[in-house]
Amino acid sequence: MSSSENEKVWAETQASPEFQELKRKFRGFAFPLTVAFLVWYFLYVALTAYARDWVSTPVIGNINIAFILGVLQFASTFIIMWLYERHSTRNLDARSEKLRQQIEKELAK
Amino acid sequence: MNTTLLSSILFISFVAVTLVLVFRAGRSNKKSATDFYDGGASFSGFQNGLAIAGDYMSAASFLGIAGMIALFGYDGFLYSIGFLVAWLVALLLVAEPLRNSGRFTMGDVLSFRMKQRPVRTASAASTIVVSIFYLLAQMVGAGSLVSLLLGITDSGAKTWIIAGVGILMIVYVTIGGMKGTTYVQILKAFLLMIGAALLTIMVFAQFHFNVSELLGAAVKNSGNVNLLSPGQKYGVDVADDPFKTLMNKLDLFSLGLALVLGTAGLPHILIRFYTVPTAKAARKSVNWAIGNIGIFYLMTIALGFGAAALVSQDAIKAADKGGNVAAPLLAETLGGGHGSTGGAIMLAVIGAIAFATILAVVAGLTLASSSSFAHDFYANVIKKGNASPEKEVRVARIAAVLIGGVAIILAIGAQGLNVAFLVAIAFAIAASANLPAVLYSLFWKRFNTRGAVWAIYGGLACAVILLVFSGNVSGTPTSFLPFDPENGINNINFKLFPLNNPGIVSIPFGFFMGWLGTVTSNERNSAKYAELEVRSLTGAAIGKAVQH
Numbered sequence A: 001m002s003s004s005e006n007e008k009v010w011a012e013t014q015a016s017p018e019f020q021e022l023k024r025k026f027r028g029f030a031f032p033l034t035v036a037f038l039v040w041y042f043l044y045v046a047l048t049a050y051a052r053d054w055v056s057t058p059v060i061g062n063i064n065i066a067f068i069l070g071v072l073q074f075a076s077t078f079i080i081m082w083l084y085e086r087h088s089t090r091n092l093d094a095r096s097e098k099l100r101q102q103i104e105k106e107l108a109k
Numbered sequence B: 001m002n003t004t005l006l007s008s009i010l011f012i013s014f015v016a017v018t019l020v021l022v023f024r025a026g027r028s029n030k031k032s033a034t035d036f037y038d039g040g041a042s043f044s045g046f047q048n049g050l051a052i053a054g055d056y057m058s059a060a061s062f063l064g065i066a067g068m069i070a071l072f073g074y075d076g077f078l079y080s081i082g083f084l085v086a087w088l089v090a091l092l093l094v095a096e097p098l099r100n101s102g103r104f105t106m107g108d109v110l111s112f113r114m115k116q117r118p119v120r121t122a123s124a125a126s127t128i129v130v131s132i133f134y135l136l137a138q139m140v141g142a143g144s145l146v147s148l149l150l151g152i153t154d155s156g157a158k159t160w161i162i163a164g165v166g167i168l169m170i171v172y173v174t175i176g177g178m179k180g181t182t183y184v185q186i187l188k189a190f191l192l193m194i195g196a197a198l199l200t201i202m203v204f205a206q207f208h209f210n211v212s213e214l215l216g217a218a219v220k221n222s223g224n225v226n227l228l229s230p231g232q233k234y235g236v237d238v239a240d241d242p243f244k245t246l247m248n249k250l251d252l253f254s255l256g257l258a259l260v261l262g263t264a265g266l267p268h269i270l271i272r273f274y275t276v277p278t279a280k281a282a283r284k285s286v287n288w289a290i291g292n293i294g295i296f297y298l299m300t301i302a303l304g305f306g307a308a309a310l311v312s313q314d315a316i317k318a319a320d321k322g323g324n325v326a327a328p329l330l331a332e333t334l335g336g337g338h339g340s341t342g343g344a345i346m347l348a349v350i351g352a353i354a355f356a357t358i359l360a361v362v363a364g365l366t367l368a369s370s371s372s373f374a375h376d377f378y379a380n381v382i383k384k385g386n387a388s389p390e391k392e393v394r395v396a397r398i399a400a401v402l403i404g405g406v407a408i409i410l411a412i413g414a415q416g417l418n419v420a421f422l423v424a425i426a427f428a429i430a431a432s433a434n435l436p437a438v439l440y441s442l443f444w445k446r447f448n449t450r451g452a453v454w455a456i457y458g459g460l461a462c463a464v465i466l467l468v469f470s471g472n473v474s475g476t477p478t479s480f481l482p483f484d485p486e487n488g489i490n491n492i493n494f495k496l497f498p499l500n501n502p503g504i505v506s507i508p509f510g511f512f513m514g515w516l517g518t519v520t521s522n523e524r525n526s527a528k529y530a531e532l533e534v535r536s537l538t539g540a541a542i543g544k545a546v547q548h
Helices: A003-015 A017-050 A065-108 B003-031 B035-041 B045-056 B059-072 B074-085 B087-101 B106-110 B116-150 B155-206 B211-222 B242-265 B267-275 B279-310 B313-319 B326-335 B341-382 B389-413 B419-433 B435-443 B449-468 B503-519 B526-538
Strands: A058-060
Touching (some): A003 A065, A017 B074, A017 B242, A065 B074, A065 B279, B003 B116, B003 B155, B035 B341, B035 B389, B045 B155, B045 B279, B045 B341, B059 B116, B059 B279, B059 B326, B059 B341, B059 B419, B074 B087, B074 B419, B087 B242, B087 B526, B106 B116, B106 B267, B106 B341, B106 B435, B116 B155, B116 B267, B116 B326, B116 B341, B116 B419, B116 B449, B155 B211, B155 B267, B155 B279, B155 B326, B155 B389, B211 B279, B242 B419, B242 B503, B313 B326, B341 B389, B435 B449, B435 B526, B449 B503
16 A cells, blocks of 8 residues: 555544544543643642641641642542543543554555 | 671672563563564553553652651652652653554654654654753662662772662663563562552551651651641742742742653653553553552652651761662661661661662663664664664664763762752753653644754753753852852852752743744644544554654
């Protein structure tokens, strides 16, 4: 197969509604989530920079708000990982696998 | 019981086991020359997840953060959080598309739809610069450990031992390639998790498994009532000096930005995604890595505050100015203290694990930079894509020897800095030079050769130049060229940039230059972008070279 015919396969796949749906489902999930965790992370950094007295307030014994916020960053990281895994398994993997098989069949012609 | 002897025996056992693994990997590598780069892309998600953890948790994580927390309390924990959250960038935006559209190096993806020579040259340059800064941090950690374990401060003996570490890692990389290096990293991740868990349990056992009690003891023993509050090191409020206060706050944001955006731009991490066969396996490896790394960083609370509670800050600083040996000193104390048999055993065990940690990371870095030199620069720039795979891999092996040599020389020069801090600088450079180009490449249709080249060189130059003119290099008593006129230390002072971490300026600058270069050039390659976009999301034609 010549490279111009290959190019046609890529371009046609890119334009197909199936691919556009996969792209939308990926970006529509990953991009907003990226913005969300970055905002949450920088909110945390900003609080440690500018709300020192507040974050130093002890909550449980010597454990203060700063520690709780820090551990919440760990928790949110684990939760986002889990959410993305669930989203990928449910909405992305099968779609992408189907397209891959189609494309490779086309390319092998 | 003699710590030096025991520690040497344990470390030599680790080396012996890893050498066997590496030689076996080297023999099985014979199938294809390019196995050197990706280990045959045959690892499972779980194996690669452990290897990523082993590649990522460096001397900075184990020695640096523990020391930072022991000396400055809460601010050290900021590193743990930033280093972990950063994985979400890699997970959500980079790991899967990168696995789907590249083969061996970061340059594969960056040059996918660009002119090969300029983009691959830039990519190799920035891979090598980032890796060398990172290597420097690891070697500083190695130096601190050697002094502590062997009780030598004599620079001659230290030099020989660092050179020995360097030679070992060259053996790992040149003989074992990616497969051998991966085995070393998996083994190391396992040992490090066990070592950290052991210390954590022993620390908590002293405080009735009560976190609050541990923190209280850390405050009491350190004599610093603010140890549990942020601001002991970063973002310090300076009374009556709003400018200095603002600069301190900006430095804190700069550190935060570099930590969270650096990971997905680290070449030695990016190439690990190529060692698995599919994007799904790449995602699984990141999940496993996040699990391991997250648990480890939670344990840094016990390691750091445990050291603050049980070892005196003066003793930590006396053993190493940068605080890098807080964790091994904690181990010695938990074992029964200096001079006791238990103390010697614990120190030897933890010291050997720390050495293994350094060795595995150094091997990963050397592999990433030698791969990039051979595959991007030699094969695609000098030979214009016409080098045989055998010749290419031979060049990679030679490059590994040379880069290892550079690392040894640098390590001998730089000692006494905190390694977490040094690694944060490598993160800032990676986030400035690599991340903008990687993200634009994957997600921006219009992006082109000039954009890629300007993003990489712009971000790289900005970060390095700001570093040179920062207080890290000159102008303060703790600079590389110390400047303290009141005490008669008068080195040249060219400190012009007020922050220690350049990220807050250089990372946006990298993104800006990528945009500016793109829009000022007419080059567009929609056909190649169609291929990249489809391949990156579907994995079609995975592992196949791009036709140019």
